[in-house]
Amino acid sequence: MSTLNSYHQIFGDAVRATGAQSNTEMMRLLPIMTISMALLACVPALSFAEPKxxxxxxxxxxxxxxxxxxxxxxxxxxxxxxxxxxxxxxxxxxxxxxxxxxxxxxxxxxxxxxxxxxxxxxxxxxxxxxxxxxxxxxxxxxxxxxxxxxxxxxxxxxxxxxxxxxxxxxxxxxxxxxxxxxxxxxxxxxxxxxxxxxxxxxxxxxxxxxxxxxxxxxxxxxxxxxxxxxxxxxxxxxxxxxxxxxxxxxxxxxxxxxxxxxxxxxxxxxxxxxxxxxxxxxxxxxxxxxxxxxxxxxxxxxxxxxxxxxxxxxxxxxxxxxxxxxxxxxxxxxxxxxxxxxxAVDTYTPMVNSDYFRSVRAHDKVFTGYRTTIMRWRKDFQNDFAARMDWTTKPYKEANHPPVVKLGHSDRLTIKSGENFVMSAAGSSDPDGDSLSYLWFQYPEAGSYREPIKLGYAENHHTVSGQAPVVTKTETAHFIVKVVDKGRPALTRYRRVIVTLVPSAP
CATH class of the missing domain: 3.90.245.10 (Ribonucleoside hydrolase-like)
Known part of the structure; x- marks a missing residue:
């Protein structure tokens, strides 16, 4: 898919994510979303090659x-x-x-x-x-x-x-x-x-x-x-x-x-x-x-x-x-x-699978503590361990390999108070051709802004939208997209998007 078509797709998802119920509402949102997407399009996606x-x-x-x-x-x-x-x-x-x-x-x-x-x-x-x-x-x-x-x-x-x-x-x-x-x-x-x-x-x-x-x-x-x-x-x-x-x-x-x-x-x-x-x-x-x-x-x-x-x-x-x-x-x-x-202490509500309709829902129990900062990722890193152990005996085609997460924008965004923003991992892929699941969530403890920021549309879609809260000083908010393949064992990779929230000009 071309870059232009990718942004068109993200734009369409973002408009729908705002909850617009009519063409009139969509036309009202068009200038805001067009400006937002134009800004994103001017920022190249960062290459994701981490040094060992x-x-x-x-x-x-x-x-x-x-x-x-x-x-x-x-x-x-x-x-x-x-x-x-x-x-x-x-x-x-x-x-x-x-x-x-x-x-x-x-x-x-x-x-x-x-x-x-x-x-x-x-x-x-x-x-x-x-x-x-x-x-x-x-x-x-x-x-x-x-x-x-x-x-x-x-x-x-x-x-x-x-x-x-x-x-x-x-x-x-x-x-x-x-x-x-x-x-x-x-x-x-x-x-x-x-x-x-x-x-x-x-x-x-x-x-x-x-x-x-x-x-x-x-x-x-x-x-x-x-x-x-x-x-x-x-x-x-x-x-x-x-x-x-x-x-x-x-x-x-x-x-x-x-x-x-x-x-x-x-x-x-x-x-x-x-x-x-x-x-x-x-x-x-x-x-x-x-x-x-x-x-x-x-x-x-x-x-x-x-x-x-x-x-x-x-x-x-x-x-x-x-x-x-x-x-x-x-x-x-x-x-x-x-x-x-x-x-450090995290408060974490696991997402669990749903039998019908939206594929995930929030667990009915919240876990809080310093152990939680590791426990919350345990299923992911244990499955990763199991998959790599499979590699020691299985040929490539019979084993699972992690997905590749690709953002449609920079992993650093600067948003003014009250402005809308869009995040997308629509370009993600899997080396084995597996179907992918997505989960976007805020990690409040990782940023300076600790209050929840609601994401529009569905948190399990590849593209989500949000509205920056009103701030009186510069703050940071961390968002994570978790991409999981449907291979066995299911493997997870992520991208972190750090949103810098700045006050609006007086």
Missing amino acids: QRLIVLTDIEADPDDSQSLVRLLLYANQIDIEGIVATTSTHQKSRVAPESIHAIIDAYGRVQPQLLKHEPGFPKPARLKAVVRSGRQLYGMLGVGDGKDSPGSDAIIKALEKNDTRPLWVAVWGGANTLAQALYRIGRDRTPEQAAHLVSKLRVYTISDQDDSGIWMRTRFPELFYIVSPGGYGNGTWTGMHTIEPGFDSTEVSNDWIATNIQQGHGPLGAIYPDVSFSVEGDTPSFLSLIPNGLNAPEHPDWGGWGGRYELYTPALETTDPKGFTGNVPLLQEPRAIWTN
Whole structure:
């Protein structure tokens, strides 16, 4: 379809979305809608090529089977994330040993399916390249492993990655203890000039699964500018628990043992077979890299925008709000000295399928909390995991692949108070030829304007309209279009549209 015809289609949908009941009403709306569409037509759709995120993982693998589970999943995205290191570490649950051999065993299983994965998407690295970046930290617990003479291949690898001539930030996902990262920072602080150290620290992005040794609070105190995502305190305070939390009324099918056995472990080749049964929780470490996956929703540099790995806000949490009497694995709990990226609250009403008429309706229950910031996407990212596991054994034509979401306009719109605006994903497609479903919704917590903005027409149509509220200062409102194919498992991709609301001229 030509660009002009596309805009004609969007225009027609937009006019109908306003609720015009007659030709007279449509003619009255024509000047407004024509101007709106002309403005949109002048703005080219942004290209949607996201740079790969760089990642080093610190894992206390073998302290709990969930590290092995998370590593299996991570390797299925090894073509979309630049994995620059996988470091075996200690933690409060495994204080005096590291297990790099378990990392190698999982990479070996990946190696047996890597040629098959390449039939579905390019870029999956050879197993030898992944094995070459496996390292170990010190077999010491917490701050006992930080200081002069405490370097390790793992801490050296972090410093080398930071000094690499690469403008992209370096993410460090901490699944266990963080002392290998702390040692790298100790060396940087000791051996570099203040300017050099500040530059290297500015490249770091840290996401830890709670504090599993006593080095986390040291880093956050010693390096106040360090970008740090964490839910400090008791594990019950962890946003990451939304990965596996079971709440009454919330569909948790995709984290059940039966679902895991059917969709991941059994009949899915050597990589699925090495995925262990749940002992404590399902993949508690996985949220640390979920938001690095390019899916149209995730925005790693903006934790407050929300994504598959949760949503976080920058503030200094009070000690009494961090579950101080909960389980911490005997890691000392202290008052945070400065603002960190930590727990944020979403209010979420799931949409459920309708048997007749409009295909979806709002659930009769609303879910609120910090776990909700992950739970709300769980069905989507679990189905994505299952589809990629299918790729390890199925030919392209027998597997499902995610849809491609295309906006008919920029993903940044500026609208004056009271003006109408239109958003469309009518040009979206599916590589397998599957039928697509659409869902548009506002994400109030991600923007500065928190009041609901009603979207006209049907929220499950590819094109919707809205009217900007009256504002007295510039505000932002985030809208998400969720596009789901009808393959099995159903796969989801998104686009985020940020609308800047500006006051009308006096």
